[in-house]
Amino acid sequence: MRKYMLESAVFLCGAAVMIYELIGSRMLAPYLGTSLIVWTSLIGVILASLSIGYWYGGRIADRKAEAVIFSRIIFFAGMLIGLTTYLYYDLLFMISHAFSNLMAKSFISTVLLFVAPSILLGMISPYAVKLKVKELSDMGRGVGNLYALSTAGSIGGTFLAGFVLIPHLGTNAVLKVLSVLLAVCSLFCLPRRQMKEGVALFLVFLAIHAGAGFLSRKYAIQDWILDTDTQYSRIQISDDLYNLRWVRLMKINGQLSSGMFRSDPDLLIPYTKYYRLAAHFNPGLKKALMIGGAGYVYPMDFLDRNGNASLDVVEIDPKVTE
Numbered sequence: 556m557r558k559y560m561l562e563s564a565v566f567l568c569g570a571a572v573m574i575y576e577l578i579g580s581r582m583l584a585p586y587l588g589t590s591l592i593v594w595t596s597l598i599g600v601i602l603a604s605l606s607i608g609y610w611y612g613g614r615i616a617d618r619k620a621e622a623v624i625f626s627r628i629i630f631f632a633g634m635l636i637g638l639t640t641y642l643y644y645d646l647l648f649m650i651s652h653a654f655s656n657l658m659a660k661s662f663i664s665t666v667l668l669f670v671a672p673s674i675l676l677g678m679i680s681p682y683a684v685k686l687k688v689k690e691l692s693d694m695g696r697g698v699g700n701l702y703a704l705s706t707a708g709s710i711g712g713t714f715l716a717g718f719v720l721i722p723h724l725g726t727n728a729v730l731k732v733l734s735v736l737l738a739v740c741s742l743f744c745l746p747r748r749q750m751k752e753g754v755a756l757f758l759v760f761l762a763i764h765a766g767a768g769f770l771s772r773k774y775a776i777q778d779w780i781l782d783t784d785t786q787y788s789r790i791q792i793s794d795d796l797y798n799l800r801w802v803r804l805m806k807i808n809g810q811l812s813s814g815m816f817r818s819d820p821d822l823l824i825p826y827t828k829y830y831r832l833a834a835h836f837n838p839g840l841k842k843a844l845m846i847g848g849a850g851y852v853y854p855m856d857f858l859d860r861n862g863n864a865s866l867d868v869v870e871i872d873p874k875v876t877e
Contacts (some may be wrong), residue, residue: 564629564740565701568679569708570731574716575636575676576601578711579669580735581726584638585809586647587661589660590782596661596807597669604670608677615678616685625682626744626753632675633737634760634867639668640730643769722786734764778796785874805850807875827853829836840864846875 579597587593607685615624647664654660680701687697720729738760745753780803781792791806794817802823805813816825822828830853834840841864845854848870857866870876 560743561625561686562704563703564625564744565680565683566704566708566711567736567740568629568676570712570715571632571636571737572601572605572673572676572710573709573712574720574729574733575669575672577716577721578726578729579665579712581721581784582643582668583647583661583664585732585791585806586651587657587664587809589808592657593661596658596665600662600667601673604673605677608674609681610681611674612678613681613685616682620685622686622744622746623749625679625686626741628675628678628682628741629737629744630741630756630760632672632679633734633741633769634763635672635675636737637734637760637764638767639672640727640734641770643668644679649850688797721784725782725784725815726789727782731764783874785872787872790875807849813852814851815850815852816830820856822852822856826851827856830857843867844869847871851876 576597579601580594583589583593583597590767597852612628646667650660650664650667654663683701684698687701688694716729720732724732742750742753742757779793781790782871783790788808793806794801794803796802797814800819801817803815803817804811811824816823833843840861843857843864843866845857845866845868848854848868851868854868855868857864
């Protein structure tokens with residue numbers, strides 16, 4: 556194995572664990588929300604999966620510690636993370652409609668989506684330790700260095716995902732990038748004599764990605780006009796039928812935030828019509844302030860009905876306004 560490749564792989568996989576966990580919250584949010592129950596299921600299932608991975612990875616390493624096996628573990632972790640990109644929309648849609656209990660929905664969802672990749676990511680550290688021990692007589696320092704690198708990767712992955720990757724790239728793009736990075740990492744962990752096999756496997760990986768992407772778009776249960784992440788939430792916009800009329804809906808973390816008729820300026824969501832009482836109680840209304848703009852449906856209605864008035868809107872999330 557190339558010099559420092561083992562350490563680099565451990566660092567990357569440590570980062571991948573936390574990036575995947577944070578991304579998981581954004582995957583679940585549109586269908587299950589972001590409540591304590593959902594976070595408990597996500598964290599608990601991933602920790603349990605990692606512990607299984609630590610145990611099983613150590614057993615496999617004791618039986619046969621080879622760079623090829625280490626490479627394959629990383630490769631299949633990347634493969635499974637990539638496949639979740641194309642599966643989670645429809646899977647979560649079906650689970651959220653099949654069960655009424657939030658605990659059941661969140662637990663089943665996290666088990667189906669996160670167990671297998673997390674077990675594989677958990678296997679990497681003990682396997683790397685076994686490979687390193689074969690090279691070092693100073694075992695304690697070698698093991699400590701690897702676990703320090705893994706933890707440092709997790710810390711870096713946490714800040715990178717939360718502050719940069721998720722708000723700027725979005726959930727799906729981060730999943731794909733993480734998947735490809737792990738696959739490339741697995742390639743460089745191979746002995747040079749087996750690089751041709753590794754490249755062939757990587758091409759298969761890309762073909763599976765392309766095929767899964769095509770099928771997921773063609774047979775998707777839901778079709779989003781916009782699906783984007785911000786520092787605060789996940790925003791999804793779609794067209795739907797409501798009482799045989801086409802409407803456009805905006806959901807933030809799975810909760811309906813705004814809606815409008817496609818061919819009618821009237822307000823779609825009933826409670827927003829009560830805002831019009833402001834003009835009734837203050838007939839000479841000239842200025843108004845609205846806290847929270849969301850889809851800016853009511854501000855448009857306000858200006859249509861009060862042409863000479865002005866309305867200031869305060870919205871904390873700039874991407875919502877965009």
